[in-house]
Amino acid sequence: MALFDEFKKFIARGNVLDLAVGVMLGAAFGKIVTSLTENVIMPVIGAIFGTIDFSRFYILLGSIPPELQSKATDYDALKTAGVPMIGYGMFITQVINFLIIGFVLFLLVRSVNKLVESAKKQEAEEAAAAPAAATVDPQLEALKEILEELRKGRGEA
Incomplete structure (x- = not known):
């Protein structure tokens, strides 16, 4: 039972x-970037370079079965049939996904750092301005005046 209680404490900790939330958001963000790459960026690259579909690029490592000779350029059919091949086009797509995610995260971290830096600068300005604008407690001021009058009355001034 103590092990279960310890596990409960571990899971309940905020970090x-x-x-867990970060991993879930990261997975969702990854799907968004994958969709952006496959449905927006890759078609544009294909239009620029001539209908290129990187996911269909492969190097054949074995022979194509006779029944698939008519589908010799169909990557999915060859893969489903178990023909040995290196699908380097998918690797290119994943590298592009990685670069996009890296760039977006760079922009995000850069923006957050600027916000934090701006907030720190504002706090420093407020802290520097605070002592100048601070008012003296009226009771303290009255006590100082009384002390000054007492000194004058004794001749210590």
Whole structure:
């Protein structure tokens, strides 16, 4: 039972939950970037370079079965049939996905750092301005005046 209680404490800690949320958001973000790459960026690259579909690029490592000779350029059919091949086009697509995700995360971190830097600068300005604008407690001022009058009355001034 103690092991279960310890596990409950571990799961209930904030950083574990934050990590879980981060992983889930990261997976969702990855799907968005994959969709952006496959449905927006790759068609544009294909239009520029002439209907290129990187996912269909492969190097054949074995022979094509006779029944698939008519589908010798169909990557999916060859892959389903178990023909040995290197699908380097998918690798190119994944590298592009990685670069897009990296660039978007760079922009995100850069923006957050600028916001944090701006907030720190504003706090520093407020802290520097605070002592100048600070007012003296009226009771303290009255006590100082009384002390000054007492000194004058004794001749210590």
